[in-house]
Amino acid sequence: MKIGVLALQGNFSIHYKKILEFGETPIYVKNKENLFQCDGLIIPGGESTVMSKMLDYNNLRKTIIDIKDKISIMGVCAGMVLLSKTNSSRNLKTLSIMDFEVERNGYGRQIHSFNSKINFIPSKKNIDVCFIRAPKVLRYSKKIKCLAKLNQDPILLTDGRHLALSFHPEYSSSFEIYNYFKNIIKVN
Ligand code: GLN
Numbered sequence: 001m002k003i004g005v006l007a008l009q010g011n012f013s014i015h016y017k018k019i020l021e022f023g024e025t026p027i028y029v030k031n032k033e034n035l036f037q038c039d040g041l042i043i044p045g046g047e048s049t050v051m052s053k054m055l056d057y058n059n060l061r062k063t064i065i066d067i068k069d070k071i072s073i074m075g076v077c078a079g080m081v082l083l084s085k086t087n088s089s090r091n092l093k094t095l096s097i098m099d100f101e102v103e104r105n106g107y108g109r110q111i112h113s114f115n116s117k118i119n120f121i122p123s124k125k126n127i128d129v130c131f132i133r134a135p136k137v138l139r140y141s142k143k144i145k146c147l148a149k150l151n152q153d154p155i156l157l158t159d160g161r162h163l164a165l166s167f168h169p170e171y172s173s174s175f176e177i178y179n180y181f182k183n184i185i186k187v188n
Contacts, residue, residue, distance in 0.1 A: 001185060004029040004038035008054035010046020010078060014170040022178050032063050040072045040185040043079030045132065045168055048104065049091040051078055061095070068097050072185045073162045074177075080157075080164040081135050098159050099141035106136020107166070118155065118167070120176055121147050127174045129167040137166065147180075161188050 003019050005012045007028035019026035019042075029035050041064070043051070055061040064073075075083035081104055085096045092104075107114075113132045120127055137154045140146070147163075148156035155166040156177075163184065169177035 001025065001039050001182065002027055002037055003182075003185070004035060004041040006041060006043045006051070006060075006079070008058060008060075009050045010044040011170070012042075012044045012046075015042045015044055015076075018170050018175075018178060022175055022182075024182065029060075031058060032060065035060065035063055035067070038071055040074065040181060042181075043073060043075045043082055044170075045077035045079065048078040048081035048094075051082060052092050052094070055082075055095075056093075061093075065095060065097070068095075069161070072181065072188050073097065074181045075162070075164045076168060076170070077132065077134055077166065080166060083162060083164045084135075098144065098157065098162055098164055100144055100157055100164070101138045101140075102135035102166075103138055104135055105133045106138075107131050107134040109133060116150060116167075118148050118150060120156070120180075122180060123176060125174070125176055127169075127172055127176050129169060129172050131167050134166040158184070160184070 002025045004027045005015045016026045083098045084102050086101045115130045117126045144157050146154040157164045
């Protein structure tokens, strides 16, 4: 299985290593040709405003939207912002692939970064993950399922094809989230 990692900005290399450790084939996605080789795509954490601009500079925005019903996408942190329908601003145009909205940096600034044990509802396993200027979910539609919460707040959403995470699974020793994503790719 080929899993692409959008490599325009942000911490794409850690996902690349995780996919290798996980026994699947990672591909850095920098252009359309790379994207067309992928069964799944990870949009990593970083800066959603910069990534939004880089999607346009690299002519990838329309292609990602065009193939959204053929591949599965996992959006991590800034990637979650990009998957959402959060209102666009001058610096940020989201992809509007999943029907939810977030508040960027809703869990605070860089100095408020934290680790937390979360319960992954599908496997009932606890996973240690970290939150870095994480987006807070404000609303999600009935078509979307919440797979984990932090206190009462949704932090992991799926529409059955795509996954959106407020936190970073790549800094965890667990492969639980990657495994779930792999199974979503297989089913779709
Ligand atoms: N706050 C960043 C943004 O909205 C995301 C931070 C991250 O990806 N760790 O783009």
